Amino acid sequence: MISSMLKQLKPKPLSFVLLLALLVSILVVPLPVSLTQAQEADIFRDDFESYAVGTFPSAGGWMLVWDGKGTQYQIIINSTSHSPTKSFQLLGSYGWSAVAQKRFSTDASIIGFEAYVMVEDYPATMNSASVGFWNRNKAEWGKYYAIVEFASDRYIRASSPIEVRNLQPYVPGKWYKIRLVLDRSTNTFSVWINDELKASGMKTENAYEIDALELSSGWGSSGRIKCYYDDVRVFAIQPQEYHLGVRLDSAALNGQSLSPSNPEVKVSPGASIKGSVTFTVENVQPGSWITPVIWVASWERGTVADGKVRVVADTIWTTKRFTVTIDVTAPTAPGTYYIGFFTGWMYNPDEVASNDHPPRYGDGDDVWDMRQSDWESVLANGQAPEGAIYRMPGRAIRIIVEKLEEWIPYVPTPEQTTIKIST
Known part of the structure; x- marks a missing residue:
């Protein structure tokens, strides 16, 4: 029964890996000769080290959608970073967010992102930093499918067009590792903060419409709360096939x-x-x-x-x-x-x-x-x-x-060997 269940498993994010490890450790995998396990492949990653301080990272494919407090604030800085020396700063103002995006394309059914995020203070309203999957062209102000926000209630929260969940409190001036994995075939996603699972099975819609990762400093920044991003990556999760079989090479018996x-x-x-x-x-x-x-x-x-x-x-x-x-x-x-x-x-x-x-x-x-x-x-x-x-x-x-036929040698009788000679 366990092996039948394993054969029906499909590649999933971390939950699949944990389930597979658990089953292998306490039960064993007796029957199937092949299994799949998730393997991540980067679509893009950026540590913002290759850009000059004071510039917008357009050379890396980033686009400034809205300029917040002004283009002069949406820049690479070296005053703080997660690693090693530079990060990307955004600063929005009340009523006008700063939003940068980097577009990508993939047919993968499971996609995800990671980013280190830090904010300088708590916003008085709405949210300050956010990172997530969106499509600028699917709504007047863009459609957000799965994002993580630093909100005014002092919580990091995950949101989609369908639901919102508070994940954990945050502290200004501290870097947080945000990870989100989304299964576009089921329109569900999971979120980790500092490698700890905080939400799973969150629902979204039309996830195949996603065409970019957005980073923003929202209205709540009010022209004073700077938001910082570092070590950003978007990845696809592809199945890796595990296989067990036997091939007969030669035999002599x-x-x-x-x-x-x-x-x-x-x-x-x-x-x-x-x-x-x-x-x-x-x-x-x-x-x-x-x-x-x-x-x-x-x-x-x-x-x-x-x-x-x-x-x-x-x-x-x-x-x-x-x-x-x-x-x-x-x-x-x-x-x-x-x-x-x-x-x-x-x-x-x-x-x-x-x-x-x-x-x-x-x-x-x-x-x-x-x-x-x-x-x-x-x-x-x-x-x-x-x-x-x-x-x-x-x-x-x-x-x-099989029984082999017994071979009895033929021996002629004397009569059969007699030779008659007539004179």
Whole structure:
């Protein structure tokens, strides 16, 4: 059930990462061979260090939409900064905000921004600083889809066209790290302050209309409260695929070289099966997920302790190639059997074989409980099909046990060898 839930997860912001980490740490990920996790990619970032003091950062793509108290106040300064030496100052006046924007374009469904913000004082009305996603052309004074504001009630708040939430109090003269992540496919967003989650599931509308990040010093600045911005970035969250699979590279058993795409060997009942098999475990993961590797014979049910679950590796952290030595005895009953090589994001080899955490053998979903059609799917596709009782990634070699026709040499009778000679 847990694995089915994980397979349905879609990339999300931090909440997804935390959920995934929690599930991996306390449960394990037994079935799916691929997962996605959020990975951030910058659309733009600006620390305002490349601009001359006293200038507006137009060279970096910033545009001044409204000039507040005057263009001479909307400038790069070096009297305060988050890092290293410069920041961007804005100063609005009552009835006329100072608003700067930087436009961007992306098809990503999940976007976000970070910015360090500081204000000099509490505004008497409305708000002073704000940072957020907007579109200047969607309303007379621009449409704000998801913004964070420093308000006159001395609270940092998040707002959208649909709702407003107070997040926490603030203190003038202190830098605050603001982070907002918005899922445009669901029109919801979350907000962090100084890396602490303050709001999640906030609602907005028409988020695909967003085309810019705005920084402002609002009416509440009243021509006296300067607002400062530093280390600003806008990013998209793209899925990174994690993958686990097994590839059969080569196999030679009983002196026969087997085809990796359809490996099969025929033996007599009770005969020895000896040789070597080389396979690769493709393990693309964060580098912290335990990944045991095993091999088993389908006719030998058992555990690691009794040697029926052969341990190739207690864990691997990356993709790795193995060559294992095979030395087993074929079943005495004719039929079709398999030697299988399996792996899983599990805690130990017994969990891979038993398909359970903690290990639980004999409950009907062990590796040996697979049907012949499931084994054939493992051989051909690297995994049993959807709905199978055991779906660890693996590969298999088909073992055909059959009685060979006994060859009796032909010895002619004396009569058959008599040669008649007539005179």
